[in-house]
Amino acid sequence: MTETSATARDAAPPRPLWQVLLIRPEMMTLILLLVGIFAGSQLSEFFLDTDYILKSFTLSAEFAMVALVLTLVIIAGEIDLSPAANMALSACLFAWVQAAGVPLPLAVLVGLGAGLAMGALNGALVIGLQIPSIIVTIGTLILYRGLAQIIAGDKSIRVPESFVGINDVMVAGIPLPVILFCLLALVLGLLLGTTIFGRQIYLVGTNEVAARHAGVRSARIRMILFLMMGLVSAVAGLMTASRLGSVRYDLGLGGELQMVLMAMLGGTYIFGGRGTILGTFLAAWLLVIVTTGMIVANVLPAWQLCVLGLLLIVSIIATNLIYSRTQR
Amino acid sequence: MDSGSNPVLLSARGIAKQFAGVEVLSDVSLDLRRGEIHALLGENGAGKSTFAKIIAGVHRPTRGTLVLNGQEVDIANPIVAQRLGITLIHQEPISFPDLSVAENLVLGRDAGAPLARVPWARMLAEARATMGLLGVSIDVTRPMRGLSIADQQMVEIARALASDSRLILMDEPTAPLTPKEVATLFTIARRLRDEGRTVIFISHRLEEVRALCDRVTIFRDGRKVATEPTAALADADIIRLMIGRPLKEYLHKTKTQVGDVALKVTGLTRPGLFRDISFQVRRGEVVGLAGLVGAGRTDVAQAIFGIAPAEQGSIEVAGRPVRIPDPAAAIALGLAFVPEDRAQAGIFRSLPVDQNITAAVPRRIAPVLFIRRAVERALAVEAVKRLRIRLATLRQPIGELSGGNQQKAILSRWLLTDPQVLILDEPTRGIDIGVKAEFYDRIGELAADGRAILLISSELPELLALCDRILVMSEGRLTAELPRAQATQEAIMQAAVPRLQGVAA
Numbered sequence: 001m002t003e004t005s006a007t008a009r010d011a012a013p014p015r016p017l018w019q020v021l022l023i024r025p026e027m028m029t030l031i032l033l034l035v036g037i038f039a040g041s042q043l044s045e046f047f048l049d050t051d052y053i054l055k056s057f058t059l060s061a062e063f064a065m066v067a068l069v070l071t072l073v074i075i076a077g078e079i080d081l082s083p084a085a086n087m088a089l090s091a092c093l094f095a096w097v098q099a100a101g102v103p104l105p106l107a108v109l110v111g112l113g114a115g116l117a118m119g120a121l122n123g124a125l126v127i128g129l130q131i132p133s134i135i136v137t138i139g140t141l142i143l144y145r146g147l148a149q150i151i152a153g154d155k156s157i158r159v160p161e162s163f164v165g166i167n168d169v170m171v172a173g174i175p176l177p178v179i180l181f182c183l184l185a186l187v188l189g190l191l192l193g194t195t196i197f198g199r200q201i202y203l204v205g206t207n208e209v210a211a212r213h214a215g216v217r218s219a220r221i222r223m224i225l226f227l228m229m230g231l232v233s234a235v236a237g238l239m240t241a242s243r244l245g246s247v248r249y250d251l252g253l254g255g256e257l258q259m260v261l262m263a264m265l266g267g268t269y270i271f272g273g274r275g276t277i278l279g280t281f282l283a284a285w286l287l288v289i290v291t292t293g294m295i296v297a298n299v300l301p302a303w304q305l306c307v308l309g310l311l312l313i314v315s316i317i318a319t320n321l322i323y324s325r326t327q328r
Numbered sequence: 329m330d331s332g333s334n335p336v337l338l339s340a341r342g343i344a345k346q347f348a349g350v351e352v353l354s355d356v357s358l359d360l361r362r363g364e365i366h367a368l369l370g371e372n373g374a375g376k377s378t379f380a381k382i383i384a385g386v387h388r389p390t391r392g393t394l395v396l397n398g399q400e401v402d403i404a405n406p407i408v409a410q411r412l413g414i415t416l417i418h419q420e421p422i423s424f425p426d427l428s429v430a431e432n433l434v435l436g437r438d439a440g441a442p443l444a445r446v447p448w449a450r451m452l453a454e455a456r457a458t459m460g461l462l463g464v465s466i467d468v469t470r471p472m473r474g475l476s477i478a479d480q481q482m483v484e485i486a487r488a489l490a491s492d493s494r495l496i497l498m499d500e501p502t503a504p505l506t507p508k509e510v511a512t513l514f515t516i517a518r519r520l521r522d523e524g525r526t527v528i529f530i531s532h533r534l535e536e537v538r539a540l541c542d543r544v545t546i547f548r549d550g551r552k553v554a555t556e557p558t559a560a561l562a563d564a565d566i567i568r569l570m571i572g573r574p575l576k577e578y579l580h581k582t583k584t585q586v587g588d589v590a591l592k593v594t595g596l597t598r599p600g601l602f603r604d605i606s607f608q609v610r611r612g613e614v615v616g617l618a619g620l621v622g623a624g625r626t627d628v629a630q631a632i633f634g635i636a637p638a639e640q641g642s643i644e645v646a647g648r649p650v651r652i653p654d655p656a657a658a659i660a661l662g663l664a665f666v667p668e669d670r671a672q673a674g675i676f677r678s679l680p681v682d683q684n685i686t687a688a689v690p691r692r693i694a695p696v697l698f699i700r701r702a703v704e705r706a707l708a709v710e711a712v713k714r715l716r717i718r719l720a721t722l723r724q725p726i727g728e729l730s731g732g733n734q735q736k737a738i739l740s741r742w743l744l745t746d747p748q749v750l751i752l753d754e755p756t757r758g759i760d761i762g763v764k765a766e767f768y769d770r771i772g773e774l775a776a777d778g779r780a781i782l783l784i785s786s787e788l789p790e791l792l793a794l795c796d797r798i799l800v801m802s803e804g805r806l807t808a809e810l811p812r813a814q815a816t817q818e819a820i821m822q823a824a825v826p827r828l829q830g831v832a833a
Contacts, residue, residue: 190698194698194699195694195697195698195699196690196693196694196699199683199690199699200690202676202679202683203676203679203683203687206676206677206678206679207672207673207675207676207677209672209673210672210673210674210675210676210687211676211687212635212654212655213633213635213655213665213667213673213674214655214687214688214741215654215655215656215658215659215688216656216687217654217656273676273678273679274678
C-alpha cells in the first residue's frame, strides 16, 4: 500500500485517531451515558442501586426491543411509526380470543400472527405501491390503534393468571425482559455488523439506486425488515400485557416516539445509512438512567420531558457536527 | 475579426481553485475582450468549466482576482454575477419547468417589493420582444416543461439578453443540439458579439470552435497552456496542446481474438424509449454504442441489465435465452454494468472504499453466514493495487476520493464479479486525462481476456480508438452498425442525427 498512500496528489490525508473514534455513531451516546451515571450518583446516593435500575428498565424493555429492530429499518432508509399501535392491536387480539375461549398457546400465536400481518401490510404498501414509509406508517398507526379500540372497546381485558408477570421472572437475578432485550441486541448486533444481510441494509440505506445496480435485492430486504418489525412489536405487545396483567386499546400509547428517540439518541442517522445496534442499546440504558436519576433527584415530570428533548437535540447536533467535519 | 484591439472587459489574474485540498485550477490569468467570442478548450477535468463557474460566481476562487472594467470585483455568488452583467448558460439548462417561459425569463431580476403585484402584461410583452430579437418563435406562456432542450437553451440565452448581460458564458451548449439548432445558436452568438458583448464558448468540438470563435484558450490539468487567435492554430496544434502529446500515442487499440457470441439481444423494445434493438457482442470484442444525449443508449443498457427491463424482445447470454428481471439476475449471468451517473447509481458515498469495492460480491466475502473482513480487505487491497486507485486508507469514505478514483473503484467492483459481458456507460466522463488513458488500457486488456464489452460513449475519438464495431442510435432506434474500417466521426454523426427532425426552434 505504500505506493498508493502518501504520494497521492488527490488523496485526503488519513484522519486522526480521535476523529475515527468520535465518528463512531454510538460514541456520543456512550459519553452521555457515562456522564448520566456520574451525575446521577452525585445527585442521590440511592441512584447506584442496580436492582432499582434493572427494575426501572423492565418498564421500557418492550419499547427498547422494538427500537432495536427499528434501528435496522431506519438504517435501511425507511421508518416505521406504527409499532406501538401494532403492540396494542396484537395484544388486544390475543386477549380477546383467549377471553373467548381459545387456548393460551393458540392465542399467543394469534397475537404474533397479527403483528406479522401488520408488518406485512406496511411492507406491501411501502414496497409494492412505493408510498413513502412515513406516510404509510402514520396511516397504519392510526388504523391499528382504531382497530384495537373496536376490538377492546373502552374497557380492560384481563389476561389469565398463568400469563401474568414476565417482569417478575428472574434469571440469575436479572428480570427476564432485560435478558430478552440484551439477547435480541446481541443477535441483531451480529446480524447488522457481521452478515451480508446487515451489510446490504447499509448499502440500501446509503444509496438505494446504487444498491439495486450492485445486485442488492432492496425490495426483499426492506420487506423482511417490516416483517421483523411487525413480529417484534407483537412480542413487545404480549410482554406488556403480561407485565400489566390486562390489555387496553391504549397500550403503549405514544411509544413510537420513545422508540425513535432511542434509535436517534444512539446515533442512528434518520435519513439512513448510519447507525449501530450498540448505539440503540446504549441509548435505551441512557434513557432509563436519566429518567431514574431525575426521579430519585425529585425532578418534576415536566422538567424531565424537557431534559429528554434537550438530550436528543444536543446529541444529534454533536454527532452531525463531528460527522460533517470529518466528511470534508 | 478585429477584436484584437478591443478593450478588455474582464481580466482574470492568477485564479486558482481547490476542492477538498485538490487543486483543480492553478494560476490562470486571462484577458477577455469586448466583442469577442472566446473559446475555452480542454479535456474533461482540465479546468475550463471550473474557470467559467468562477467567473459566473458559482465557485469562489481560492486565490487570484477578477478585474471587470478596470475594477477589482468579488463575484461572491451568481446573483452578484448577474448584477455585474455576467450570465452562465448551463450545459443542461436549469430552469423552473412548471413556470412559463416568460416567468423563467425574468427570474433572478429585482422584482420590486415582496408583495408587489406581478406585472403580467408587461412581462409577457417584454418576453415576446426578447424572443423576437433572437429570431425564435416560442409561445412565452407555455411552461418550460415540454420545450426541447434547444428551445430551453434559447430561453436561457434570452434571459441573458433580457438582463442585458455583457459577458455570456456558454458551457457546452451544442452537445444536445441538432446541426440546424447549432446554426441558429451561432447566428445569435455572432449577433451578441457584434453588439459588443463578450461570449465565452466551451466546447469539445474543434470544428465549432473554428467556425465561431475569435480566440481560444486551452486548458490542461488545471492550467492555462495557451491563448491564441483561432486562425493561428492548426487542429493538430490544438490537440497537442490539449492532451500534451500527439493523439496517436494516446489512443490505441490492441488487436484481440474475437470468439463466440457472449451477448445477443433481439427486438428489444420499451415504448417511448427505444424500439426494435437487435445486436450482438462477441467475446474479446469491444462494441461501441454512439448517439446523441437522449437517443436511448442508457435505456438499452439498463434494459439489458434488468434495471428497467424491456417490454418486448429477447436476450441471450452465451447462446442461452435468458430472462433478466433485476440486476441480481444479470450479475448471476455474468453481466456487469458501470453506470453513467456515478454519484446517483454507482458509489455509496459515506461508506468506506473497501465496502464499495466488494458491494457486488457478497458470496465472496461471506462464504458462510459471516463476513470475513480479512478476505474483504484482501480483495480490496488487490483491486486498489491493480487499478492504481489513489487513497489514504481503505476505511475512508469513497466520497473523499477524486472522481477518477471513484470510477476506478466502481470498475474494480465489477471486475471482482469476473464478468463475461461488461457494459460501460460513459466510463471516462468527468475524469482527468491521465486516468482516462489508464481506463483505455484496461478496456483493451479486458477484451484481450476474452470478455465482451459494450462501450457507451459520447466521445467519438474514444469510440473510434477502442471499438471493433460501432452501433449508432438515434431517437430510440439503431440507425447504423459501422465496422472499424468504415467508422469515421462523420459517418457516426450522420447516423446519430435524427432524420425526420421538424423545424428547429
